[in-house]
Amino acid sequence: MAKLECDFCGAPDTSDNPIISGDNACICKSCVNAAHEIMVGNQVSEEGSETSSITREHFEIKTPAQLKDILDDYVIGQNRAKKVLSVAVYNHYKRIFRKDELEDDVEINKSNVLLIGPTGSGKTLLAQTIAKYLDVPLAIADATSLTEAGYVGDDVENVVTRLIQAADGDIQRAETGIIFIDEVDKVARMSENRSITRDVSGEGVQQALLKIIEGSVVNVPPKGGRKHPGQDAIQVDTTNILFICGGAFDGLEEIVKKKKGGNVLGFNQEKKSKDNNGIIADVEAHDLVKYGLIPELIGRLHMIATLNEISEDDMVHILTEPKNALIKQYIKLFQMDNVTLEFEEDALRQIAKLAIERKTGARGLRSILEDVMLDIMYDLPEYKDKTVTITQDVVSKKNEPKIA
Structure with a gap:
């Protein structure tokens, strides 16, 4: 056989x-x-639609107040921005998961968000915290790396590919995720007048963003990179993806000040940063057009939230109060070696002052602390069962820490 x-x-x-x-x-x-x-x-x-409907049944829509409470645990200050983002997120997911509760022909459009604030003021942290506690995928993209289709750089559709990757390849889950596009001010055109030449990383990117932000079915390459003929593409509907754009918008306050008839020239510019917080809160859509964003893009970013420059008091609170505050992290690191770590109030103030001088915002606090704590951490195992106290002179590198 x-x-x-x-x-x-x-x-x-x-x-x-x-x-x-x-x-x-x-x-x-x-x-x-x-x-x-x-x-x-x-x-x-x-049967993806059935899986998606099961997810919808179990999705807990937190109220704006609950969302703001979550943000308060991780982000100091910026109450207005927290409220705007909380309301936008609540309405967005209510629109997705509860749209069938009322039987009528009214369709609710999504409200995307634009966050305007100086570097280190908490724009990215707000988006990360919201996504983490809603348990939805989050993709963070830098607008400066994007270019118009066909040119060197990342296609705009690649931000959707990153969201799919964040959702572990689950398309249905990705289609209800959040995309945060940072540095969106860096793709502003240089003037209000349209250029006759190609602006592939400025206005061209803004034009390319219109389609995916408003909501449409886009073909994205499964592994990112450039699209090319014959390549398999994944179809993703961006209608229920919440877009949050952020940027520092340096110089925007001067545009708002001119509109209000204020003087933008002169010698007394030392206090301008203190006054800019109030001025930037009055920003309107046509101010952003003057800055260089195209009207069509602004029309798709319906909710505008401004973040204030972080004060010295806020810096101290950021160091000590949030659940994942840097000082709490260092205290835990020391506890692992059976060492008690303490910071004097003057030391915290000095760290805050250094961060403000460097104009790096809250993200500059870690690099300052790493520098201050380097030598102490190097000798940490020798301080077992002792207390290490950080003083102002230690931060200023004028003295050694107190060991008791």
Whole structure:
């Protein structure tokens, strides 16, 4: 009797890989398992709508007040921006998951958000915190790396690819995620007048963003990179993706000041940063057009929230109060070596002053602390069962820490 072979892969009949023979064909165990996986995978994708509806039933829509409470635990100050973002997120997910509760023909459009504030004021942290506690995928992209399709750089659609990756390849989950586009002010055109030349990383990017921000079905490359003919593409509907754009918008306050008839020239510019917080809060859509954003893009970023420059008091609170505050992190690191770490109030103030002088915002606090704590951390195992106290002179590098 001739030895059986699989008609699909040619494998011989063995005890580990037995072959099932029929009237006209033979198939081995490996090919049966492979066929089963393919069929089950297709069934899952075809029934994706059912999976999505189950997710919707279990999605807890937090109220704006609950969302703001979550943000308060991690972001100091910026109450107005927190309220704007909380309301936008609440309305967005209520629109997705509760749209069938009322039977009428009214369609609710989504409200995307524009966050305006100086570097280190908490724009990215706000988006990260919201996404983490809603348990939705978040993709963060830098607008400066994006270019118009066909030019060197990242296609705008690549931000959607990153969201799919953040959702572990689950398209349905990605379609209800959040995309945060930072440095959006860096793609502003240089003037209000349209240029006759190609502006591939400025106005061109803004034009390319319009389609995905408003909501449409886009074809994205599964692994990112450039799209090219013949390449397999994934279709993603961006209608229910919340877009949050952020930027420092340096110089925007001068545009607002001119509009209000204020003097933007002169010698007394030392206190301008203190006054800018109030001025920037009055920003309107046409001020952003003057800055260089195209009207069509501003029209799709319906809610504008401004973040204040962080004060010295806020810096001290950022160091000590949030759940993941830097001082709490260092205290925990010291506790792992059975060492008690303490900071004097003057030391915290000095760290805050240094961060303000460097104009790096809250993100500059870590680099200052790393520098201050380097030598202490190097000798940390020797301080077991002792208390290390950081004084102002330690921060200023005029003295050693107190060891008791």
